[in-house]
Amino acid sequence: MSDLEAVWIEQALNGDDDAFTQLVETYQKPVYNLCYRMLGESQEAEDAAQESFWRAYQALNRYDTKRKFSTWLLSIAAHYCIDQQRKRHIINVPMDIIFEETYSDNAPTPERVVANSEEDQMLHKLMNSLNSQDRAALVLRYWYGFSDAEISEALSLTVSAVKSRLYRARQSLAEDIQAARQESLAAEREQYGSPAY
Amino acid sequence: MVHQPIEKWIIEETPLTAEQKTQLEEHLRMCKHCRDLQNSLLEVDDLLMKAEIAAPNAGFTQRFQSTLAQRKALKERRQVRKFFLSLLGAAMVTLGAMGLYIAMTSSPVEMVIRLMENSTRILINLDRFERFVTMIFNTLPPYFSVGIWAMAASGLCLFTLIWVGALWRTSLQGVFHK
Numbered sequence: 001m002s003d004l005e006a007v008w009i010e011q012a013l014n015g016d017d018d019a020f021t022q023l024v025e026t027y028q029k030p031v032y033n034l035c036y037r038m039l040g041e042s043q044e045a046e047d048a049a050q051e052s053f054w055r056a057y058q059a060l061n062r063y064d065t066k067r068k069f070s071t072w073l074l075s076i077a078a079h080y081c082i083d084q085q086r087k088r089h090i091i092n093v094p095m096d097i098i099f100e101e102t103y104s105d106n107a108p109t110p111e112r113v114v115a116n117s118e119e120d121q122m123l124h125k126l127m128n129s130l131n132s133q134d135r136a137a138l139v140l141r142y143w144y145g146f147s148d149a150e151i152s153e154a155l156s157l158t159v160s161a162v163k164s165r166l167y168r169a170r171q172s173l174a175e176d177i178q179a180a181r182q183e184s185l186a187a188e189r190e191q192y193g194s195p196a197y
Numbered sequence: 198m199v200h201q202p203i204e205k206w207i208i209e210e211t212p213l214t215a216e217q218k219t220q221l222e223e224h225l226r227m228c229k230h231c232r233d234l235q236n237s238l239l240e241v242d243d244l245l246m247k248a249e250i251a252a253p254n255a256g257f258t259q260r261f262q263s264t265l266a267q268r269k270a271l272k273e274r275r276q277v278r279k280f281f282l283s284l285l286g287a288a289m290v291t292l293g294a295m296g297l298y299i300a301m302t303s304s305p306v307e308m309v310i311r312l313m314e315n316s317t318r319i320l321i322n323l324d325r326f327e328r329f330v331t332m333i334f335n336t337l338p339p340y341f342s343v344g345i346w347a348m349a350a351s352g353l354c355l356f357t358l359i360w361v362g363a364l365w366r367t368s369l370q371g372v373f374h375k
Contacts, residue, residue, distance in 0.1 A: 017265060025258045032253040046253055053261055054268055123244050142245040163209075170208050174237035177244075181237075 005069055012060055020060070024053050027070065030144065031077045037139045038081035038132065040124055048084060052077035067153075074144065075154035078136045082155075085132040122180065126173050134169040137162055200231055207235050280368035 005026070011019030031052055036045035055076050056063075063072055127135055136155055140146040146154065152162045203224045206213055213221065225232050299308060334342045 017262075021258055021262055024261050028257045029250060029252050032257065033250045036251040042251075042254075045251070046257070049253060049257070050261055050264065054265075057265070058272075119244055119247060120249075123248055126241070126244070138245075143248070143250065166210075167205075167208055170238060170241065173241045174208070174234055177240050178233060178237045 006065070009060065009063065009065070009069065012057075020057055023056075023069075027053075027073055030070065031073060033143060034074055034077050034139055035081055037127065037143065038078070038135060039084065040128060044084070048081055049077065052080050055080065068150075070144075071146075071150055071154055074140065075156075078140065078154055079156075082132040082136055122177075125180070126176050129176055130169050130172060133157070134165045134172075137165045138169045138173075141166060200228065203228070203231050204234060207231060207238060277365070277368045 005023070008019040008022045012023065028049065032045055032049040035048035035052065036042065039045050039048060052073070056073055059076070063069070127138070130138065133155060137151050137157075140151045140154055148159050148162045148166075151157070151166075152159045155162070157165070203221055206217065206221055225235065303311070334345075337345075
């Protein structure tokens, strides 16, 4: 944690809302990205990120300064997103449907900026197939470079549970990408009408 | 063909010993299943590494600021309501317990008699007090009695204000940091 952050936290604890706003300004992108990768939709990610900051604001007096502030904040966001997914019982909505619904106009929404390539669409589809905790572990590992111990702290899991979740998630992603590749190959064959293609 | 522990090594990110690496390479040369798995994982890693960090729409912090005051007010209202409901609940439980105790320790006739006795005693004492106060006011000069009335009324108002203020502060305790 930087000295400036420590000062902002101290000031926020003394009732200075502007100091907390500085923390929001600093961490808006990582928190939003986590919510977006977890929930897969920009408006929900915005709401979840706002709610995460509000929860952090309320719980600030319980924040242990020995912990990294970003880990603590991302942990709040991850837990909130996991709860949201549990509540709405997300059942892998195909991403093409989400894209059709979301991209009804030409406004440059965040997901349009991010998912502007085939790879990003593929990534969304793959992430959607994972359960919420596996997804959270994967996001924290790949986007934030968290170690197993940091992920376990953020998600309130044991280190061995994190290892097995990451293992399962990577295995599932590998299988899905393999299946997707085979599907696209089969589609191409069908298109060109040649089994030998 | 047995794929373990090769599959585990491919999926896990833990570093391998030189011997394990040789074993892995030999197995991959012969096993298409594990080769495909490794290629797929490389593809997954590549996808994840290349993925950008999504940013919120401009004005995120301003949106947070504008809703903060509303959220705080709502939380304060909720806590105050909770506090006063708890107080009311505690008072009702206490009254209920007292009623139950009286009902269990005396008969209905005794209760009525005791109630009548106590009410009469209170009324008699109130009457005595009223006479005593009236007598004092009659003996004092008029401006003095008005002063006493004014002081008593102000004192009562002040006490009530302090009491309400203290209750309010207690009800909001712990809502926010300061």
